[in-house]
Amino acid sequence: MRARLTGIGVACPRHRIVEDVAGVASAATEFGTDVVLKTTRGGYDGKGVWMIDASTPADVVAEPFRAGVPVLAEERVDFARELSAVVARSPHGQAVAYPVVESVQRDGICVEVIAPAPGLPEDRAVEAQRVALTVAAELDVVGVLAVELFETTDGRLLVNELAMRPHNSGHWSIEGAVTSQFENHLRAVLDLPLGSPAARAPYTVMVNVLGGDLAEIYPTYRHLMARDPGLKVHWYGKGIRAGRKLGHVTVYGDDLASLRERAWHAANYIRGDIDE
């Protein structure tokens, strides 16, 4: 992925394939930063990723090499936040770009998405959309593509990861956009004209509900729906496992601080972290 993106002129973190612990040290010297190691298969939601600094014990640095797949070393990017640019593209080449969102991560897992990314300068948002549209066109993507980006502290955009499917960072679009990422994915696959990706409200906030020590979920609906008639609860019906994305909640409106409070309250209540 890194080779191909670099080949089509898309900015990525500096990177190279490493063979062993000595290779990691050499990469750190080359980059002049701490290093991120990634197994090149099987990673998601922070799995298959190691953060390496000068104090990391050698046996931890050796861990990724035990997976039996090539290991990628990347510079540890000094980023202000993570963004996601979601696009949809159909076989005949029509493409639409959703508003660029901020993706809030905790322990390598997306926990919250704010659409659009607050305070993102217009030219940087357009640049992120252009990167995603370029990737979709160059890789001949059909359907939804999410491009996850670092916004660096010095204002650059670097591609972190690609997801060639309807993506967690696009779930806000179910209620928040004229056409949801799922509808546009289907339109794209069917080669029907794509629907407008425009936002329907000034802000939409989505918070994931991650698995853990959850009690029964259904009774929490009664309290939350009574408390907040504008709250949308999505539950995937998956088995409960710690850290797994089991569902999400969405709210939309004008006042970002209030929306974030409402969404986080609901997610925390479903999880049982708060009881009122």
Added chain:
Amino acid sequence: MRARLTGIGVACPRHRIVEDVAGVASAATEFGTDVVLKTTRGGYDGKGVWMIDASTPADVVAEPFRAGVPVLAEERVDFARELSAVVARSPHGQAVAYPVVESVQRDGICVEVIAPAPGLPEDRAVEAQRVALTVAAELDVVGVLAVELFETTDGRLLVNELAMRPHNSGHWSIEGAVTSQFENHLRAVLDLPLGSPAARAPYTVMVNVLGGDLAEIYPTYRHLMARDPGLKVHWYGKGIRAGRKLGHVTVYGDDLASLRERAWHAANYIRGDIDE
């Protein structure tokens, strides 16, 4: 229905059960208006309804009596337009009222719904909602109830019909309201707290697609979706029959005239009445 509504103080057209053609003439004299005859079972979408005036031949006046069910005679109301007040009510008695809509009829069939009803005075809208909430409470309705009303030329509201289910006049809420009538119907049946019925846009316009001499539907999507990325097409997958409601289209936004043009264009194009 008329007896029960009158009993709970809800205004209806003047009415009485008639036994024969002579009874119809007598009702016309009593009301001082033309008469509407309705069979008391089996009617929908204009079926089971006869408009009778002084020039109607006796054999037509006699028609409804051949259905073998009691026949209701009602005054022919001098109305400016038809409105619909949709509410949802749950077993524990919570209820929500959607914005009151205008329902445009052609040949006894609803062809268009405008949400909210343009130019409806606030106090009259509240009266319509109060009527619907009263009917729901008095009849112990669980789920969605649509109350179809005449807005008379002298500004009164009279109940025309009831529909105790998600109703055509509420389809606009799928995209147009915070909580669709279908979601609130399910919440009501499950006795979960109801969601906000508030409108999401200044206006939402829904136009039905009625069956007739239709060619293949699917190819029309390509033109319509390309022409209008904000258009929402709903197709029910029913067999095609003249006058049958086969699907509907919805648009929402600020400019009512433009919304009506877009929605009618799409419905007429799907029907094949226009070809561009």
